[in-house]
Amino acid sequence: MSPEASKEGNDLVVVANRLPVDFTTDDDGSISWRRSPGGLVTALEPVMQSADGAWVGWGGAADVYADPFEADGMTLVPVTLNEDEIEQYYEGFSNDTLWPLYHDVISQPAFHRQWWDAYRRVNRRFAEAAAAQAGTGGTVWVQDYQLQLVPAMLRELRPDLRIGFFDHIPFPPYEIFSQLPWRRQVVEGLLGADLIGFQRNGDAANFLRTVRRVTRHSTRGQVIMFEDDEGRPVREVRASAFPISIDSRRFDSLARQDSTRERAAQIRTEIGDPDIVMLGVDRLDYTKGIRHRIKAYGELLDDGRLTVEEATLVQVASPSRENVDAYQELRDQVETAVGRINGEFGELGHAAIHYLHHSYPPEEMAALYLAADVMLVTSLRDGMNLVAKEYVAARSDEHGALVLSEFTGAADELNGALLVNPHDIDELKSVIEQAARMDPKEQRRRMRRLRRKVMADDVAKWSSSFLRTLEEMPVAPVAPELQDDDSQAPGVELVEALDRLAATDGLVMVATDFDGVLAPLVDDPSSSRTTPRSARALARLARRPSSQVRLALVSGRDLDTLASLSHAPSGTLLVGSHGAERGEVGADGVVRHELELTEGQASLLQRITEGLEEIAGRHTGVWVEKKPTASVLHTRRSTHDGATQATEAARGLAERLGVGALEGKDVVELQVVETSKGKAIDALRNELGAKRVLYVGDDVTDEHAFAVLTSDDVSVKVGGGETIARYRVSSTKSVGLLLEHLARAMERHKRS
Numbered sequence: 061m062s063p064e065a066s067k068e069g070n071d072l073v074v075v076a077n078r079l080p081v082d083f084t085t086d087d088d089g090s091i092s093w094r095r096s097p098g099g100l101v102t103a104l105e106p107v108m109q110s111a112d113g114a115w116v117g118w119g120g121a122a123d124v125y126a127d128p129f130e131a132d133g134m135t136l137v138p139v140t141l142n143e144d145e146i147e148q149y150y151e152g153f154s155n156d157t158l159w160p161l162y163h164d165v166i167s168q169p170a171f172h173r174q175w176w177d178a179y180r181r182v183n184r185r186f187a188e189a190a191a192a193q194a195g196t197g198g199t200v201w202v203q204d205y206q207l208q209l210v211p212a213m214l215r216e217l218r219p220d221l222r223i224g225f226f227d228h229i230p231f232p233p234y235e236i237f238s239q240l241p242w243r244r245q246v247v248e249g250l251l252g253a254d255l256i257g258f259q260r261n262g263d264a265a266n267f268l269r270t271v272r273r274v275t276r277h278s279t280r281g282q283v284i285m286f287e288d289d290e291g292r293p294v295r296e297v298r299a300s301a302f303p304i305s306i307d308s309r310r311f312d313s314l315a316r317q318d319s320t321r322e323r324a325a326q327i328r329t330e331i332g333d334p335d336i337v338m339l340g341v342d343r344l345d346y347t348k349g350i351r352h353r354i355k356a357y358g359e360l361l362d363d364g365r366l367t368v369e370e371a372t373l374v375q376v377a378s379p380s381r382e383n384v385d386a387y388q389e390l391r392d393q394v395e396t397a398v399g400r401i402n403g404e405f406g407e408l409g410h411a412a413i414h415y416l417h418h419s420y421p422p423e424e425m426a427a428l429y430l431a432a433d434v435m436l437v438t439s440l441r442d443g444m445n446l447v448a449k450e451y452v453a454a455r456s457d458e459h460g461a462l463v464l465s466e467f468t469g470a471a472d473e474l475n476g477a478l479l480v481n482p483h484d485i486d487e488l489k490s491v492i493e494q495a496a497r498m499d500p501k502e503q504r505r506r507m508r509r510l511r512r513k514v515m516a517d518d519v520a521k522w523s524s525s526f527l528r529t530l531e532e533m534p535v536a537p538v539a540p541e542l543q544d545d546d547s548q549a550p551g552v553e554l555v556e557a558l559d560r561l562a563a564t565d566g567l568v569m570v571a572t573d574f575d576g577v578l579a580p581l582v583d584d585p586s587s588s589r590t591t592p593r594s595a596r597a598l599a600r601l602a603r604r605p606s607s608q609v610r611l612a613l614v615s616g617r618d619l620d621t622l623a624s625l626s627h628a629p630s631g632t633l634l635v636g637s638h639g640a641e642r643g644e645v646g647a648d649g650v651v652r653h654e655l656e657l658t659e660g661q662a663s664l665l666q667r668i669t670e671g672l673e674e675i676a677g678r679h680t681g682v683w684v685e686k687k688p689t690a691s692v693l694h695t696r697r698s699t700h701d702g703a704t705q706a707t708e709a710a711r712g713l714a715e716r717l718g719v720g721a722l723e724g725k726d727v728v729e730l731q732v733v734e735t736s737k738g739k740a741i742d743a744l745r746n747e748l749g750a751k752r753v754l755y756v757g758d759d760v761t762d763e764h765a766f767a768v769l770t771s772d773d774v775s776v777k778v779g780g781g782e783t784i785a786r787y788r789v790s791s792t793k794s795v796g797l798l799l800e801h802l803a804r805a806m807e808r809h810k811r812s
């Protein structure tokens with residue numbers, strides 16, 4: 061699908077390998093879906109349930125062609141993968157090349173060129189799907205290692221977008237990453253984003269170092285600098301840590317419910333009422349250190365430091381990536397170890413390990429957490445590990461101890477856990493024993509500290525902090541360029557005027573002309589488009605509260621053309637045909653404020669149109685545009701003499717018919733309803749109750765708008781020519797910079 065497919069589109073699009081649901085084909089051939097596994101889904105689900113946006117992802121099965129659909133308050137947009145792509149892109153390159161490489165090479169990564177080809181192909185498909193969903197100037201947030209090429213591909217397709225990327229897994233040290241035969245392409249793919257988020261500071265540092273090694277970009281702190289051939293900065297990319305979290309309140313309240321407490325008590329009874337319940341919850345993945353945990357526990361039983369009467373281990377090992385060899389081998393090893401330990405130490409009514417190769421819903425997870433005295437998280441490497449945070453959120457009773465591997469992202473944050481190096485089996489045994497025997501007072505002291513962190517830093521905070529940082533990323537340095545570009549204008553003074561405007565205590569109306577202001581002037585007027593920078597800045601302004609700023613587009617174009625070419629954000633007021641047409645961009649398209657012509661006006665309009673068409677017929681390169689209340693003679697493509705003669709003839713026609721002729725650059729407009737941009741600005745200001753107005757225009761018709769502004773307002777002329785505007789900038793590029801500066805200044809002066 062081409063990006064043009066979505067004229068309206070979403071302000072926020074999340075792109076992840078997985079949708080929060082997996083499709084399954086039932087026996088009767090019908091398709092149904094169930095929740096998909098893993099922490100990425102756990103984290104993003106509440107974010108997208110409360111956001112207005114779309115989630116683009118794969119449905120977990122081959123060859124599912126489904127239209128976008130609504131589920132649990134989210135708009136889900138399925139991307140189709142065939143069986144070969146699942147094998148080569150998902151199981152192969154993502155989970156048998158990148159996953160082991162990024163997790164300290166715990167398992168040997170496989171490098172296959174065919175897998176890389178599939179990875180590129182599928183990344184392009186995701187990029188195209190995201191491009192088709194995102195509205196002009198919108199934000200696309202790409203997730204995780206499966207989609208590292210999407211940011212650059214998307215930037216190429218849609219330079220107007222703000223692009224974020226979040227890496228849920230560790231980013232390895234350069235010495236390991238550099239094994240990847242396609243290391244440069246992967247880094248360049250990621251650098252298509254404006255902001256790249258990592259779980260830990262160490263991951264961001266590894267990435268920045270890698271950028272310095274494989275590209276020519278320099279870094280300044282956490283910022284990667286892009287420069288043009290003359291060494292001038294043209295773009296910045298930030299790489300920082302944004303530790304992910306969970307919907308803490310949801311787990312807290314789930315665990316407080318009577319039904320959950322009852323279920324927790326029932327679980328304890330069902331496993332033989334031991335004194336100490338230890339719990340492990342992981343996808344069956346070799347990164348999770350399940351074997352190390354079982355080995356340490358088995359040795360504690362063997363040493364007699366724990367007995368099956370007093371302690372039992374419940375191990376949930378949910379199925380994961382079952383077609384990948386390393387995962388099949390792990391399953392064999394874990395199940396052999398569990399069988400051996402149960403055979404050796406288990407007794408009737410007292411199993412040593414309750415091994416559950418299933419996936420449970422959050423309600424059951426909360427009951428398991430409540431039933432557990434000791435939570436074991438012993439990953440050999442883990443991006444974050446949300447299970448650790450969920451355990452803490454569930455323990456409002458301040459009971460329980462968390463054993464946490466120092467190789468998880470969570471270890472950087474969870475002060476109060478018992479940290480452990482899972483490779484050191486003796487240490488692991490001691491820490492498990494310490495947790496099992498921890499007195500209630502110490503449990504409470506530690507749990508309080510843990511809960512303060514987990515309850516305060518939840519997933520809503522994570523996403524808003526990432527998206528706010530993304531929004532605040534400069535697209536390019538602003539004020540210096542304004543000064544460079546605009547020799548006729550005091551750039552600094554204009555910047556100061558914009559800052560004063562942003563600090564207004566009351567509503568500001570930001571009104572602009574379209575052609576020559578938001579969009580460069582082109583020979584074919586139907587190909588005009590808002591520049592990406594202006595589109596992005598307008599989208600930012602549109603997200604401000606409507607009590608702070610309202611946007612208006614004031615153009616000589618007819619309303620429908622103006623709406624479709626400008627792609628203005630929802631809520632923008634539209635003034636077409638110099639004020640003869642009014643409307644507003646709504647969520648589902650333009651809402652028109654209808655204007656009816658009298659019979660006399662309608663017949664006058666017909667005579668105007670016929671007269672202008674007769675003039676156009678006499679001159680090559682002259683044509684007539686029809687509007688609801690006027691007709692316009694265009695002379696841009698004619699010779700100089702032809703244009704002069706045609707314009708003169710149009711003036712004569714206006715005089716004969718007794719109508720006004722509004723002249724602009726290479727246009728003469730003959731109107732049956734007397735309007736002007738000045739009248740339109742006055743009307744809008746009154747309707748909105750705007751305290752101050754910014755008006756940016758380039759044409760002589762914009763002088764009418766400048767004329768109605770007061771000394772508190774800000775008037776900006778684009779380009780040369782006489783003007784009564786107070787400030788001047790040189791080009792549509794400067795307009796983008798100006799709007800961007802205003803958006804940033806308004807964000808600083810937040811108002812609810």
Ligand SMILES: O=P(O)(O)OC[C@H]1O[C@H](O[C@H]2O[C@H](CO)[C@@H](O)[C@H](O)[C@H]2O)[C@H](O)[C@@H](O)[C@@H]1O
Nearest residue numbers: 078097098099100204228304442443444445446
């Ligand atoms: O989609 P799968 O192949 O079934 O795998 C499930 C998810 O596993 C990984 O989760 C990671 O994200 C968590 C949240 O940020 C984090 O806590 C954990 O440490 C990571 O391993 C993977 O990154 C996801 O893409 C998968 O969906």
Ligand SMILES: O=c1ccn([C@@H]2O[C@H](COP(=O)(O)OP(=O)(O)O)[C@@H](O)[C@H]2O)c(=O)[nH]1
Nearest residue numbers: 098099100102343378418419420445446447
């Ligand atoms: O049977 C299960 C096992 C796990 N999970 C959830 O899966 C996520 C695992 O996330 P984590 O970050 O710990 O690891 P990942 O699997 O993403 O590597 C957590 O939200 C768990 O509650 C679940 O809902 N049911």
